[in-house]
Amino acid sequence: MKIGVLVSEGPYTHQAVDSAYKFVTAAIAAGHEVPRVFFYHDGVNVATRLSVPPQDERNIQQNWTALAKEHNVDLVVCIAAAQRRGMLDANEAERQGKDANNIAEGFRISGLGQLIEMGIQTDRLVTFGD
Amino acid sequence: MKIGVLVSEGPYTHQAVDSAYKFVTAAIAAGHEVPRVFFYHDGVNVATRLSVPPQDERNIQQNWTALAKEHNVDLVVCIAAAQRRGMLDANEAERQGKDANNIAEGFRISGLGQLIEMGIQTDRLVTFGD
Amino acid sequence: MSTLHTVNKSPFATQALVSCLNHAKAGDAVLMIEDGVYGGLGGTGLTEIMEEFGKNVSLYVLSPDLAARGLDPKRLIAGVEGVDYPGFVDLVAKHDRTQSWL
Amino acid sequence: MSTLHTVNKSPFATQALVSCLNHAKAGDAVLMIEDGVYGGLGGTGLTEIMEEFGKNVSLYVLSPDLAARGLDPKRLIAGVEGVDYPGFVDLVAKHDRTQSWL
Amino acid sequence: MSDVKKFLYVNRRAPYGTIYALESLEVVLIGAAFEQDVSLAFLDDGVFQLTKGQNTDGIGVKNFSPTFRALGDYDVQKLFVERESLEERGLSEDDLIEVVYEDEDDDWEEKPAIRVISRAEMADAMADADVVLSF
């Protein structure tokens, strides 16, 4: 079965993205396909490569990047939500005249259409938020 | 009277930081002193200089930076909360081996001691959060 | 000695307002801001309890937040007073401490 | 056709669980996750209403979230079943849609 | 699975205190281009999103309430509002903005898009959806 996942809250502050990670891992282990995870609202903050969590805590961004690589999951960060919150990739930074960017490997910035498309193309959609 | 302000939520997602801005502006206009605003939890995300809000919306970071400059308000971003969430200044980025930084002018990164000190040295402490 | 309590959550969504009122002391003030302003609405299941608490505690709503949400001040429970941001600042200064019910 | 509802808020803090139960249909399942697991606790003011809803709706808690919060499964209301993450996935697959009550 | 899915956008939160209401609307506007069967549900504090007379000048946040009125132009024709949620908040349909759409099956007559329904009907609408997006 194809399961799409929507993450609506940022890392460390809310458990939502941890629950989503556990869920996606379990879904893939059970033989389901998770073609895409869409990050919206503060969920876009998950994609920063600049976080430095304490050594004895999980590194949320790195876990997602590794998961995406291993299981070919498309991690999409909503561009409109990302712009408000200061999440940019190199292209966006150049386009907006910003002097830095912060999106980690494995995440890509795209439009809300990717969320609708995920809803159309998957059999289930599960939302993790606040 | 000296009034300290604590901001606990991030920009655009929660109204808290907008309320704090209006409050601080009104407090200063009324002749009070706001020596420091402390940004904790997701509040640290207010300090990013990389945000690009829609043209017809307020620019939260720029408003705070301007307010700090005009009225000499010390905008302190909690270092521990900031590290988790990927908010770094140039020094921190170098120390942590990160290839970019994102803290805007007018904000400085420091420890939680600055929050306690604010509680000790001000007559009132007002928290804006979720 | 008295406290200014602020509440920024809708009483229809969370328990923050009720918990605040249960801990406020006579002579305290409660200022409802942001989504908290819905707590000042009359004609709801909460109106009676608010009127009761209002006998001992001064109840305020932040008027700009009320206007943003399209609520006419006429809808407010009797005794609930609207204040603007300068009024908010005055309330902070007037009371000995501020406690936020998040 | 049936729905899996997920609730991730404490019923003592927000109205999410009650609103969910008020909209769930016979044959639906409600999975309480994160702070939502507190909704499965017995011996509270909510226990009776939960038992009533449990007659028409299957009630689950996510066991890892229950354990994180130091709650023994023995504390759960009769009829509330613990599931792990693979069980969560199975519930999603089994029901036709998932609705999150945030 | 048919080509057209039923999308239900569930709005349970008040406007302005948090951004969810606004960002929900942004999804609806983008989603309208996908020619799916779209419904919006307003229940609990979500009904506050539709109140008349919103004026955000005093809080420095953009008033997005006029955007709801544009939904008809995007061919969004079903805004379900729960009656019990209104009543619990001391509101009635008269307190809500008007949203209309032009009915192509009825000589493009303007019709109201907001439909006040009971809690039981809201539960039916939820159970009828293929995809539920919660904000």
Next chain:
Amino acid sequence: MSDVKKFLYVNRRAPYGTIYALESLEVVLIGAAFEQDVSLAFLDDGVFQLTKGQNTDGIGVKNFSPTFRALGDYDVQKLFVERESLEERGLSEDDLIEVVYEDEDDDWEEKPAIRVISRAEMADAMADADVVLSF
């Protein structure tokens, strides 16, 4: 104003679902160095922070509950827990972890730092504080 202020840390939220409980504790640990009069208040869902037997292995989040037990070493001696909040949640004092401190005025005897108090006493504790920090 005296040199020592009364700081009250108010904890009203459950652990793990959000980070507020953990980040509140981080403030308390740093604040302990400032030699102020420190109290912690646990009410509403905040009482869940102190439950025994927390095991977070299954959710991938760090278990910070042992840190509470270290508070005594930081000379934090007053953890007020509201009785009504416990009762509403089906909990009693037996369900809570033990936190002790050494009383320097009583030959360094170990004493319990957790004090279960009534809602009225909690209101008194709040009204007695100079600085209230809410998490």
